Amino acid sequence: MISSNSRALRRCQLTTAILSTLLISGMAFAQDNTSNSGAQQGQEENKDESGNLDRIVVTGSRIKRSEVEGPSPVTVISTEQLQREGFVTVADTLRTITQNAGSSQNELNSAGGFTPNGSPINLRGLGEGRTLLLINGRRAADYPFPYNGQSNFQNFGNIPTAAVERIEILSGGASAIYGSDAVAGVVNVVLKKNYEGDIFTLRAGTSTTGGGDYTDLQWVGGKTGDNWSLTYALEYFYDEPVYAYQRDFMDSRDDNPLPPAVVGNQPASGLLILRSGVPVGSQNRITPPAGTCDRFGGEYVDWTYRAVYPATHPLAGQSYVTGSTCGYFKDVGYQTINNGNKDLSGYLYGNWQFDNGMELWSSLMAYHSKSELSGGLEFFGGPHTDGVGTRTAAFFATNPTINGNVTVQRIFTPQEVGGVEATNQKFTEKSWDFAIGLRGNFGEKFDWDLTLGRAEYSASRTRPRLDGSEVTNFFLGPNLGTAAAPRYLINLDRWYRPITPEEYRAMSSILKYEADSYVTQGNFVVSGDLFELPAGPLGIAGVIEYTKQGYELKSPAGILPTNRTVYNLTGTNGGGDRDRYAIGAEVSIPIFSMLKANLAGRFDKYNDITNVDDAKTWAAGLEFRPIESLLLRANYSTSFKAPDMHYVYNEGSGGFSTALDTFRCLSTGGTPGTASCAGATYSYSMFATSKGEPTLEEETGKSLTYGLVWDITDNLSVQADYYVVKLEGAVANLSSTFILDAEAGCRTGLTRTRQPYPFAAGSAFCQEVISRVTREPAAGEPTDRVTGIRSGPVNQSQRRVDGIDASIRYRMDTDRFGDFAFSLEWSHVLGYELQTFATDPIDRNWRDDPGNFDFRSRMRGSVGWQKGDWAANVFMTRYGSLPNWQETARVAPYFLWNANVSKKITDKASVSFFVNNIFNNFHPDDSGFNTYPFFWRGYSPIGRTVSAQFSYKFN
Template sequence: MKVSVNLLAQSIRYSLLASVLSVPVSQYAFAEQETETTVEQEAEQQQTDEDIEVFQVTGSRISQTSFEGPNPVTVITGEDMARQGHITLFDALQDLSQNTGLVDTNEVGASGFTPNANVVNLRGFGPQYTLTLINGRRLANYPAAYQSNSSVVNIGTIPTAAIERVEVLTTGASAIYGSDAVSGVINVILKKDVEGTNVALTYGTGEEHGQDNYRLQLTHGIDLDQGNITLIGEYASSDYVKGGDLDDIDSAFDYPYGDPVMARGAVQIDNWAAYDYLLNPTGEPSYIDPGENGCADLPWTSYQYRSQLPEAEALGQTGGSWGHYCGFDSAKYRTLRPETEKFAFMISANHDMGGDVSGFIDLLYTQNTAETDHGHIAVNGGTVELETGANQLKVKDGNGQYLVMPDWHTLGRILPTQEIGDTAYHFDEESLSITLGIEGELGDHSWEVYFTDSRYELDTEQQALRYQETEEMFFGNYVKEQLGIKVYDGTGTHTVYDRLSPEDIRRLVGTTTTNNKTEAQMASAVITGDLFDMPAGAAQYAAVLEYVNEEFEYQPDELMTRPEGEGWWGLAGFGGFGERSRSSAGLETKLPISDYLNFGFAIRYDQYDSASSSNDGQYTPAYNVEFRPNDEWLFRASYSRSFKAPDMQAIFTRSRAFSFGTDYVSCYEQFFAGSVSPSEFVKDSLYYSQCLGSTFNAEQLPNTELENEEGTSIGLGFVYSPMPELTIKFDYYDVEIRNQVQRGDISSILIEDFHCRYGTGESAPIFGCDIVTGTEDRQGLVIRNENNNSDDPLAGGSLETVNTTAFNLASYRQTGIDSSIEYLLDVGSWGDLRFAASHTGILTTEYDALADDDQAPYSFSDNIANREPQDIVTASVSYFYENFAATLSARYMSELAPHRILPKKDENGDVLFFDQYGDTLNYQINDDGEYIIEDGYFEGQDARLVGETKRSQKRLDPFITANLVLAYSFNEGDTNVSLTVQNVFDEQAPKDDTFMATEWPWYDIYSYSGSALGREYFIQLSHQF
């Protein structure tokens, strides 16, 4: 396609600097030696060419001559990644200032839903709202539900060696790409038309943890008479990093904020003491003392004492968890980085078929194995009843309130690797994507037709405990269910303090397996070109037709699907299958209104098959304006609508598991209804914290009535480049998603059930009472047996099932500012300096859990409970001199809320209480633990009862990390060696004393992922043949 040379003149200042700065050090130095051509001379030379190279930029199918257009796009080249010290694509994308959201991390380990998937969460909307593409094409989703409820793309399958560049569009783009492009689009452009052969070897290790990384990359290009074949292979392996590899967190005794606490390797808990149902107000230890020699058969444990939690002791809420037990130091065995081994290869081939037509094929294959481990399997929750104490009544206080409490003991046991062998969670993944297509020119029009088939398979394996054998071995015979708890007679063949024999282990321990797969087929036809001439140039267009078919199949272990008592202890399965197809058509135009003004419009229609959607179809338009008053300024504005089709897992899958939680309704009705009002009960933890938990069915049903989530994106900004060496960008964004699918957690549903039944809710509900408790025509999320007329006062409540099915309920909106600056400084014979910085500042974030109610949305802005960073800044300075280059890059994340929002305290660490006017109540704690007010209107009363606390506004310190890269080329630029130091200043996560001793590794693993690894070194040697 031919374009006006004037277009290049307008854009060359924006694009030339980026291309100059992105080359490797060897190329940069070599070019400096070969020619003295200035940037201005290069621009003049290119302007003399009649045919100017044009290309597509993510966010539009109309080709252009610059990355700067009506929508903000961040470009990261493969060289940028290396220069910034990013070893993987995930590292580079996590470093984006727009990446303000949290994702599951390596530290989550085996307890996460998708512990082997790398995802990105632009703007904090969730990774499912960021569309990820390879060469502009969709991939099969990761074959497991992210956080149990959504589909995502795993960017960890993309080999770093194959990446030419990554284009990140930070606004909605459903008018171009369809569903999922709500908060942004990540488009990974892979290499093609490679010449020669390049081999690169990378070795990495940690300064403290000492565990190694290896990577071998091979890139080879074969030039043919009528085309090219590019072959790329990559092998990478990474050793385990566990808590035991790091001195600061290799033991429970490293807890920095108080008394250390080991995990409960073996424990027997007296429920009377734990729930403080004793006449003695000081209580007794809740752990039954095994004696100093009681842990002798479990040599991986030690005889330990756990103190009562200070807050429990001070508030007198419960007896708490304290006393002697067999402690297990699990910290040293827990995973911080999984062990992985990955092999990937890519083939990209093209062939000139003549007549301005060429064919192409792209193939990407990845095979990945990984494992993550906690170092043990736990047996928790088994309750046994002692004959002498059954059904006894115990007086709670002197006000005539009687509570029923059986004499129960709860047993807990950890089965570590030392006892039962392998406890790791194993992953075996394979993904394959193949694209076949042809493209060509037809006059002033370009066209492309292709078909992509993408598949992903995931097999997992882990050790688990057989349910019936666990019951028989540790708890004995099942007796009854009371208060929603399964009760046994305590005649198990082993106590929790007995070591298992090899025969016991063979009988008790088995292997669970899952086999999941996803696939996606996509056929697309695109044509672009000139529509007609206008006074300022040709009107351009792009039209697209698409057909996509997606499938998934999740096959849980067979025992996971069985009823309780016949499967695995503590494990439940998530299975299902489904298929969905859609047909789409889109049109995009760009109209040059004048030499300075361009107007763009796009519209797309997506129609999903009727079996998988309740939607008739979705239209999504987009509008944009570019105004270039001169060569230095570009002003841009955009408005677009976006949507996300209901997740296939919410439409097709059904899961059922046995869960444990607090049934507030039954607890209140059985124990408190006669003496406490519903409002007092639900507001005061002194009451509801004494409720025993219940077991019930947790069910997730498919919902084919889900509608599309719909959103809007608004952008307004400018690009200023007064000289080729300097570029400044500023963009305001406003992104919103409405009709958002919401799946409530069990605890929230049960507390809302109480509010609905008793009218005690004061804040906006999550679902609404019609959905939670149901109507005459619709079953609610909480299902009860209202005919429960048992004479047994301990039979428990009527709760049978809690349904966590998803509904369209919520809305989420964020506004903010993105800005950046790049500057290249020529320091003469000393070389060149490059400065770059980018900033994302969140102005407002609003969430409305029930968008159709009359309650105002909840605003996160300036709220202490907000755990998203308000500001992220990335900056770098690079120095180039002949064959040497060095870059120091840094990332700043603003202050976050602590793990727990605690009450305000005075200088002595005592909790402050306030009256209704906000004045401080002065109190002293007497010998009975009461907080007696010393003066004023409430003199002599307990401050905890008549006063209220206020939340502390204290935030954590900002988090700043930096990378250093040193590179040198020799052998005429064919050989390169580089040293990368990640976290060069060995920065650790900010101190947060609100973490409890049992919450290893005592920092927010989502916000500060990987910080515990400390300083790491990577050395790379590459050679071009």
């Protein structure tokens, strides 16, 4: 498989062009000569005077060993590799690793969400929060704001690049070593120590498409003595926000590549008063006074809207005019697609060697960030009518010129709120991680290590938002009817004129969220050789751990589900803690000279309000070396994840979403997904609430990997591993769609396809699911209207994913042309099975399901060159194909290319030039992607960036 993909790359014209450019002009950064040695695996190669390799700790085991490869595959990215591939931050690098196949929220699509400033990863597509982040082998504090308002995760964006020595990625379950959360894998960020000298680095760049200026300033240094060392790092990073209006392919609703049939692309209604109950074929939009749209500074356009006669009408398929009003094409462009940041971070590490062989060490990492981003413009879509802040879509307008039922929409322009920047949300984040330890040895065979640590992460968020009562009163005045039948006199003078920024501020407020998390931990590790066996020493390691984790989330009172005074926005509060005690052991058994077995077991005891009292995990691995250069390996492990604390301690959250009223559709003889259930009568905005569930059980996993590592020659090595991960009991919130489908099935006895529903109406399942839907009578509608959905987290059934990871590395040293280094890494998902609930059939083809937007394959590779004072590198990352948005085919794979060139200008100074995304690619073409931003969120809209770097060594 490796050779096949290599041939495909050689045939690619882009590859040929870039390699030619590389050889001719010497573009890119220096290739580190250690990338294919033991240091390639990210380990410290401490050698004694005889040149023998000292024993080291490899991620995935606490037993020190002389071999850098073990029974489980570990991918390592050094800080030199991070830089030569063109990246500035740890998070940017991790987004390109081939195991990161799952889709996550990012700065493109989460600006209006709960965690728009966090940077999660999603290994194997098993979900955020199922990859454990370690800092120097210690658990990092959770990001304070829960992912999507639901679950905890760890942020990979607050780690200072200047302090990083290497990043180690272990894919697969590792709970037998590290405990909870290590289900999909472990990312261990190893920070610098024992550094000698000082180096200053300044890098600055920008996007060639517009916006995105950035600066990265680093100072890394250290001093060493006979029995001490001190390492320090300081970094300042700045980048400006990028808005969608700075990209011409996503700055307007008219960029939709698949306009609606017959009527074409039409703008959103900026100023809309729409009559309800008007017969099909007649005009229902109330036309504003002449010249109204021109009063809004060129933001609105005069637009005559059209609709299409439904299939049941004699004129089916033909269009008709629904009226004229002010349309808004540009409103989507006022959201950020890249956050603006001002980050200051630092790191300090020191150690002291005592005469008796003991070592005292301590480290401190700190981070302070100010960020800003925008989720776009606010809108007014109907009155805020009752005590818990429900937005009513339809009401009776008593104006003499209207005198009827209407729905309304008014999208505020940037000028009305005080400029685009006035829509920005602002984040302030602070985190620190302190650890102190003492290590030594006893009995000449055993090492011991005592570590104590504390990490804290605090974050605050502010955002402007309309007050429901104030904005309703400003445009509509008091309710002249009742909560069930609201009546308002629309203030047409205010409706049809721009408001002033002062008026906007008078009917809005700045909301402030605060969140904190922490982790306190201590562990004692003993490792060494117990005794000699005929084939070698029996290695053992034992660990005792204590960890206390906690968090607290405080959202503004006005957005809580029980007190929704803020317009069209909800949130959540929560807080709690968890104690964990653990004991674990490992043993490495040399069975004979070529075969070694590795066993590990761990017991975790929990103290919180859940029923997860304890967890037992184990792992077993084999290493077979028939010849010195070839390793055949296999590893099987069990893993678990305790329920995320916010799934347990959530005090209540909520959110609006548009969903299909499945019961209404089925009970009126329709079929979901067809024209019989189309339109606002069947799909409308609903409010769903969720609350923490202490009865949740732990998720459990099983992982299997086997493969080989072969150093074919001193300069050529290959690696290939098969993996399979199975996860059971995954926790997730019930979706509104699932609840509404189940409610309809229990009440009508039919599925969405009008087949018999598997649960009886009186069953416990049906009683529970029906109780989760609240309905109230709605005049003129076919059934009671859904007014509330009670969601919540549940343990689901199972997921299973399997695939292949492979890599090849080659070095070629020449006297005349310089030294070359080649690497290629590839991950491919062979199968993905999904079963949401035990009552559901297993979807054994989820990998190829047209609704699955996880990448089936990922690839990354580089070509490096160095000669004298010049160095160069070209980096490539390939995203595999995805379903098209219409779910009828697949879009093409997607390539990004980075290149850079470096020149050492003196013994102490060097300069580098970087071009990331050389060909200014944004996303593969999908002519059917008719939902904003008109391409999948897994692709970046930033485009090409260029930068220059200057480095100076002081000694």
